[in-house]
Amino acid sequence: MSNELKVKTMQEFMAEGRQPEILFWVGSAGSYDDRAKKITRAFVRILNKANVDFAVLGTEESCTGDVAKRAGNEFLFQMQAMMNIEVLNGYEIKRIVTCDPHSFNTLKNEYPSLGGNYEVLHHTQFIKELIDSNRLSLQAKTYKEKRITFHDPCYLGRANKIYEAPRDILKQTDARIIEMKHHKSTALCCGAGGAQMFKEPEKGDMDVNVLRTKDALETAPNIIATGCPYCNTMMTDGIKAHEKEAEVQVMDIAEIIANSENL
Template identity: 80%
Template sequence: MSDQLEVPTMAEFMAAGKEPEILYWVGSAGSYDDRAKKITKAFVRILNRANVDFAVLGSEESNTGDVAKRAGNEFLFQMQAMMNIEVLNGYGIKRIVTCDPHSFNCIKNEYPGLGGNFDVVHHTQYIKELISEGRLNLEGNTYKGKRITFHDPCYLGRANNEYDAPRDVLRKTNANLIEMKRHKATALCCGAGGAQMFKEPEKGNMDINILRTQDALETKPDIIATGCPYCNTMMTDGVKFNEKEDKISVMDIAELIANT
């Protein structure tokens, strides 16, 4: 990574005889997608700012297998998962933080059945923790007075019942948090779940991301906040569909906090 970010690997920690506080699981989107890479860098800036002793797996990190499982290929999922679990257990990893709710849900809820038992935390939960402990101080008023609406990621919200952490963090920006009509447990999916991110909608089906973006636009936001790289892509496409990209930004919570 560039921008003079400090991103040590687990191999480097082991060579120095040290253990990190957390392992940052970057995820496939955060590693390869150009837009999601900006979220990755924003979160690393936060970790550096808070002096968090963290590490990444680097080239040793592989896809969690979530996409394969959602697409129905259980064999491929188990093969990918067990490969990752072997690496994680080999390093003695205990706590994992990720910006990807799909990875969060998969490692937290599905890896234990294959021998991978880890304390898995979503990045919004971890940012909230850093703020609560006084390790991360937000000094600016970059977003004061801005209207922000938050789109709940399915695998953070309905799948894992986490609705408060992202909102608690967003309130620290001094922005005006405006809820969509469908939010928290009644929030609509962005349309990327279940491996739908990587294919076109079936014939006769509407684009769910367009419908969800309309929910967001009804709040008259300056910014649509997301907590998932896939949601970010889908909401961005929805904003472009409505030709609002010059007026409305789609930003991950990590990006908002990194700029505050």
């Protein structure tokens, strides 16, 4: 991360004898993928701006096991999950925020049966909380009159029924929010879920991301907003397939808000 960002690890908090307000679960994409790292930095800028006392696990964070589970390797999933739960419980973590709906769904819904019980929030929920409590105030009108359409990530929307938080945040930017034909509970998948992110489509299968991007482009957007690093990758590839890179941006909501505040 760049030098201007203020980030502490749980080990540093423990050395100071205190607990953070939240643990920021960075996730595999946010840690290693160059594009997703920009989302991570944007969210940290928001946390810094709102004076949120947060920590990361750093090198102690491992994959949640989501991909292993979706690919059918339950044994590997449980191994990965138990390692993470041991670390989280050792630090007595209570509240976790993540930018990745896949991590969000796994930590929230699948860790409790293995002994990992935490309050887990998606970053759009937490950003909305910061705005509603006046800890974060959007002053700049960077996106005034821009046309933004929001793509609902499967694990955020249909899997966990979180539809309004991202839209409520986008409305704060003074942009024109235009819904796709398929949105909220009827939204199409970007094609990355179920471990499909890491493989090519089977012969004869359609490129789902190209189909979903077509749905988005029909709204004539300036920006396709996402709330998932994997959706971001798939929609960006879809934009390239439609040769619209010069006209349409794909941005995470954290990036939109960070840019609105000129953080």
